[in-house]
Amino acid sequence: xxxxxxxxxxxxxxxxxxxxFRCDPISEHNRLYWYRQTLGQGPEFLTYFxxxxxxxxxxxxxxxxSAERPKGSFSTLEIQRTEQGDSAMYLCASSFSGGGSYEQYxxxxxRLTVT
Amino acid sequence: KNQVxxxxxxxxxxxxxxxxxxxxxxxxxxxxxxxxxxxxxxxxVSLTIMTFSENTKSNGRYTATLDxxxxxxxxxxxxxxxxxxxxxxxxxxDYSGGGADGLTFGKGTHLIIQP
Numbered sequence: 001x002x003x004x005x006x007x008x009x010x011x012x013x014x015x016x017x018x019x020x021f022r023c024d025p026i027s028e029h030n031r032l033y034w035y036r037q038t039l040g041q042g043p044e045f046l047t048y049f050x051x052x053x054x055x056x057x058x059x060x061x062x063x064x065x066s067a068e069r070p071k072g073s074f075s076t077l078e079i080q081r082t083e084q085g086d087s088a089m090y091l092c093a094s095s096f097s098g099g100g101s102y103e104q105y106x107x108x109x110x111r112l113t114v115t
Numbered sequence: 116k117n118q119v120x121x122x123x124x125x126x127x128x129x130x131x132x133x134x135x136x137x138x139x140x141x142x143x144x145x146x147x148x149x150x151x152x153x154x155x156x157x158x159x160v161s162l163t164i165m166t167f168s169e170n171t172k173s174n175g176r177y178t179a180t181l182d183x184x185x186x187x188x189x190x191x192x193x194x195x196x197x198x199x200x201x202x203x204x205x206x207x208x209d210y211s212g213g214g215a216d217g218l219t220f221g222k223g224t225h226l227i228i229q230p
Contacts, residue, residue: 042220106158
C-alpha cells in the first residue's frame with residue numbers, strides 16, 4: 001500500500017455538469033476525510049467518515065455535494081450542477097482512530113476546473 | 116474561535132540560505148501541532164508533529180519549535196534547496212477526539228527558493 005490515492009488527478013468540466021471523484025485510503029485506516037482547497041488557502045473541511053458512516057458535514061457542503069463510503073473502504077465525492085465557484089483542489093485524507101494521534105495522510109488531490 | 120495564523124504569507128530566498136516560518140495559534144485545548152509541506156498541485160505531506168511537552172523536533176534540514184505558553188511555533192529550514200520550494204502549512208489539533216473539527220489549518224507560507 002503506497003498511500004492515499006485519488007482519481008482523477010485533474011478534471012475540467014462545463015458549468016452545470018456533474019462530476020464524481022474517487023478516493024482510496026490507506027487500507028487499515030478507518031477514517032476518511034474530504035477537504036477543498038483554493039489557491040493561497042489552507043484546506044477547508046467538507047466531510048468525514050468513520051468506516052461507512054458519514055459523521056460530520058461542513059456548512060460548505062451544499063445540497064449539490066454528496067459523499068459516500070459504501071463499504072468503509074474507498075469513497076466518492078459527487079458534485080451536481082457544477083458552478084465556477086466549485087473550481088478548487090479536492091483533497092482526501094485518511095487516518096486510523098485507534099492509534100491516538102489521528103494523524104491524517106493526504107492524497108495528491110483532484111484539481112477541478114469548471115468553465 | 117480556534118485560529119492559526121502564519122507568517123510571512125510568502126517568502127523568496129536564495130538557494131543555500133536559511134529561513135524561518137512562523138505559526139501563531141489560539142486553539143484550545145491544545146493537543147498537537149503539525150507542519151506540512153505541500154508541493155504545487157500535490158497533497159500536503161507531514162514534516163513534524165509536536166505535542167505539548169515537546170519544544171523542538173527535527174526532520175533532516177527542517178527543525179520545528181513549539182512554545183506552548185506563547186502559543187507559537189516556528190519551522191526553520193537550513194541550507195535551503197530548490198526542492199524546498201512549496202507551501203508550508205501549520206495545523207493545530209485540539210482535544211475534540213480526532214474528529215474533523217479538531218483540526219485548524221493555517222493558510223500556509225509560500226516559499227520560493229531561487230538559484
